[in-house]
Amino acid sequence: DLGGTEICTTGDDPIFQHYPVCISRGKSKTSLEGDYHHIEISHDWTHASPCFKGYGAEAPICAFTDETFAGGRGISIITTPKRANYLASTQAFTAPDLVHGINPASDQPTTSKYEMRLVPGKGMGLIATSRIRRGDLIMANTASLMIDYRAFNELSVSQYTTLQEFAVTHLPPRHAAALLALSPHTTNTSHFTRAQLIDAIAATNGFDIDPTDNDPDQHHSFFVLFPDIARMNHDCRPNADYRYEPHRLAQHVRAVRDINPGEEITLTYIDPLGLRAARTGRLKNTWGFECACPLCSLGSATTGNGPEDAVGKARSAASDQRIERIIELRQKLQRVWKRDDDHDDDDNGLEDDNDTGGSDPSKTTSPAMAELLVTLYETERLWGGLHEAYILAALEYSGAGDAWTAIKYASLGLEWGIPMLGAADEDVVDLKKLAENPWGHWSWKRTVGKEGKRK
Numbered sequence: 150d151l152g153g154t155e156i157c158t159t160g161d162d163p164i165f166q167h168y169p170v171c172i173s174r175g176k177s178k179t180s181l182e183g184d185y186h187h188i189e190i191s192h193d194w195t196h197a198s199p200c201f202k203g204y205g206a207e208a209p210i211c212a213f214t215d216e217t218f219a220g221g222r223g224i225s226i227i228t229t230p231k232r233a234n235y236l237a238s239t240q241a242f243t244a245p246d247l248v249h250g251i252n253p254a255s256d257q258p259t260t261s262k263y264e265m266r267l268v269p270g271k272g273m274g275l276i277a278t279s280r281i282r283r284g285d286l287i288m289a290n291t292a293s294l295m296i297d298y299r300a301f302n303e304l305s306v307s308q309y310t311t312l313q314e315f316a317v318t319h320l321p322p323r324h325a326a327a328l329l330a331l332s333p334h335t336t337n338t339s340h341f342t343r344a345q346l347i348d349a350i351a352a353t354n355g356f357d358i359d360p361t362d363n364d365p366d367q368h369h370s371f372f373v374l375f376p377d378i379a380r381m382n383h384d385c386r387p388n389a390d391y392r393y394e395p396h397r398l399a400q401h402v403r404a405v406r407d408i409n410p411g412e413e414i415t416l417t418y419i420d421p422l423g424l425r426a427a428r429t430g431r432l433k434n435t436w437g438f439e440c441a442c443p444l445c446s447l448g449s450a451t452t453g454n455g456p457e458d459a460v461g462k463a464r465s466a467a468s469d470q471r472i473e474r475i476i477e478l479r480q481k482l483q484r485v486w487k488r489d490d491d492h493d494d495d496d497n498g499l500e501d502d503n504d505t506g507g508s509d510p511s512k513t514t515s516p517a518m519a520e521l522l523v524t525l526y527e528t529e530r531l532w533g534g535l536h537e538a539y540i541l542a543a544l545e546y547s548g549a550g551d552a553w554t555a556i557k558y559a560s561l562g563l564e565w566g567i568p569m570l571g572a573a574d575e576d577v578v579d580l581k582k583l584a585e586n587p588w589g590h591w592s593w594k595r596t597v598g599k600e601g602k603r604k
């Protein structure tokens with residue numbers, strides 16, 4: 150307990166000796182006293198590791214654990230003391246009720262919604278055991294292990310794997326065991342040290358999480374483990390999607406369509422708007438596995454020459470053609486209907502140079518294009534992105550001065566978008582205004598002009 154104590158590394162520790170450090174509560178600033186750097190922390194972490202400082206790096210990086218986080222589930226964070234202080238000042242720590250009880254109970258491996266089973270070609274996976282409705286919350290996980298990307302970029306492999314081992318080892322035993330039971334992707338781990346095993350598990354199961362607006366370290370993302378969600382396999386046409394809630398340090402997974410009992414619950418690990426070769430290449434290169442999802446498996450049955458294979462290849466080629474058309478239509482429509490206050494933080498793949506700031510209503514888009522986009526999303530079973538197509542259709546109809554069809558698509562956009570984006574999302578807030586009063590919305594008759602003639 151660091152409540153009143155000071156923890157110092159021993160100067161002769163072979164691993165930590167180059168950055169001897171004392172961590173204590175309540176010191177006024179980071180300073181060098183004698184042979185030790187003194188680091189102030191503002192939270193009662195139950196454990197804090199010795200620190201490493203990369204060559205030329207601004208700050209040391211350490212592992213901090215709070216065993217009491219989220220009702221005793223615990224959390225470990227590998228980052229700088231300053232950023233650990235920042236995270237400890239956020240609501241997830243200061244308002245514990247917000248994170249209490251959101252994780253699946255650890256003594257209950259199955260819930261009424263799903264259970265873990267072996268899935269051929271994919272290792273373990275989660276299978277629905279009851280009907281799950283579109284938009285329903287399937288599960289939520291608070292972060293177990295958060296790793297500041299600076300650990301990978303500034304420290305040596307032996308340094309960051311030492312911190313990862315410290316971070317996992319000091320979590321409450323049941324939680325640490327759940328992390329250690331996750332897939333390390335490769336089957337032969339008998340020659341791995343514990344630190345190597347933890348590193349392989351982290352690499353196989355982590356999610357990238359961007360810094361929030363208030364985070365003082367805007368340029369450094371986190372790599373985060375959510376161990377129950379990590380059991381969900383990838384599918385290029387998933388039936389669930391995830392959203393991170395920063396104030397809870399928690400990932401939430403919701404159904405993007407109705408899921409029947411017996412169906413596997415899946416997420417996409419990559420942008421699904423990619424051609425088959427790009428998707429399988431990405432999964433192989435960055436994730437290290439041959440995608441065995443139904444779409445990627447089309448046309449690669451048994452011999453590779455049978456009639457079923459020919460049908461599969463044709464279906465796969467048709468899917469690629471639809472994807473190409475979706476990318477093209479979406480880009481055109483997004484370019485026209487970008488809001489003035491939207492500053493390209495939406496990862497929509499558009500370059501800033503292409504943005505018109507919403508001020509240049511296009512003569513090249515039409516409601517028919519938006520309708521086609523909706524149909525293509527549906528045919529391609531891209532349920533997780535369908536709200537985007539509805540939003541664009543609502544704007545396009547509003548731009549054309551067709552209030553009732555704009556209201557129809559705005560309502561659909563809200564119905565499909567709120568579970569995925571959250572009610573506070575800027576696009577959702579804007580869409581609500583459009584659904585309530587298209588005549589007063591910024592997009593109203595923007596394409597045709599106020600006199601009703603097409604501009």
Ligand SMILES: C[S@@+](CC[C@H](N)C(=O)[O-])C[C@H]1O[C@@H](n2cnc3c(N)ncnc32)[C@H](O)[C@@H]1O
Nearest residue numbers: 271272273332334379380382383438440441442
């Ligand atoms: C985050 S884990 C998912 C859970 C994992 N199957 C388990 O047993 O715990 C990611 C690993 O699952 C496997 N996997 C996930 N989706 C897959 C897919 N579509 N095809 C083949 N393997 C997949 C790969 O081994 C991948 O490295």
